[in-house]
Amino acid sequence: MTTESDRYFAELTDTLRAAGVPDEQIAATVEDLRGHLAETGTGPEEEFGPAAAFAGRLGGLAPLPGEPDEQAENWTWTADFFNDRRMLAVHGEQGWEVESLDAIGRFVCRRAPGAALRWEYRREVIKGGRRTKVLGELEPEGWELCGEWLVYGYFKRPKAASAGPEGGLETLPARPRGWLFLSGRGKAALVIWGLAVVLCLAAALSGLGLPGYVIALLSLGYAIGMTYTAKLEMDKGYVYADRKAARNDESA
Structure with a gap:
């Protein structure tokens, strides 16, 4: 029957092997750790912490997380x-x-x-x-x-x-x-932000007054609406293409 200790050391072994530690070194390390637990009477996770994190501290061939490495x-x-x-x-x-x-x-x-x-x-x-x-x-x-x-x-x-x-x-x-x-939405947000900056700058430099600011805001709203509409149409086109491809596969 597999015990909690067996599962812990199996995970520890797999992690060390993935890090490139030789099997002989792994076997010797596990044997030493089991002997330590037999003396203390504690469980492996209680004594050493999570297996993956503990393996990171033991993996002699791989630099420890956060430690400097000139070749990295x-x-x-x-x-x-x-x-x-x-x-x-x-x-x-x-x-x-x-x-x-x-x-x-x-x-x-x-x-x-x-x-x-x-x-x-x-x-x-x-x-x-x-x-x-x-x-x-x-x-x-x-x-x-x-x-x-x-x-x-x-x-x-x-x-x-x-x-x-x-x-x-x-x-x-x-x-x-x-x-x-950037994702598609991130690119759209960047474009909208850029338009907003340009419009506000243009309004400030030209001294448009209240009517000019209203026009600038309406233009910004129009740009946002057109960008969103274009995205919806593009998504709709993708859905249509996927459905058409699915129907062609079924007919074939």
Whole structure:
């Protein structure tokens, strides 16, 4: 029968193996840890903490999270709130570990050569008294708070915690060329914001007065309406195309 201790050390073993630690070293480490628990009479998670986080402190071949590494790649990027979770998943699969969020909300990342891990991320609301509750739910599962922005907290953990040996990377993809990743809605919002700035600046410089400001606001409203209408029409076109393709597949 599998005990809690067996499950803990199985997860610890998978995580260390994904980090590139040799099997002999893993076996010796697990044996030492089991002997320690036999002496103390405590459970493994009570004594060492979550297996994934504990493996990060044991993984001698991979730099520990937050520690400097002269050979590590460093990269900073950002995305809007409609796109951040998707891009975190994409870049986490490529071995990028978020170390922090800087003062303007950019993700400051690092990737260690040779022993990089895949990372998984999640975003949670932690303001308004939710911090303690969210941390209490996620930390036992190996999630670590890696940055905060506005009301959100961003959490990371090595993918080996859920995927086992598949959480490691044998080869590293090239670093992405860009640093700004906007969704369709984010791009539309940026265009609207730019129009608003231009219209307000034009109104201020030309001294339009009240009628001019009314016209400027109406023009802005028209621009917003046209942008939103264009998006709806585009979405409708996608739905129509998908339905047409589905009907063609059924008839074939």
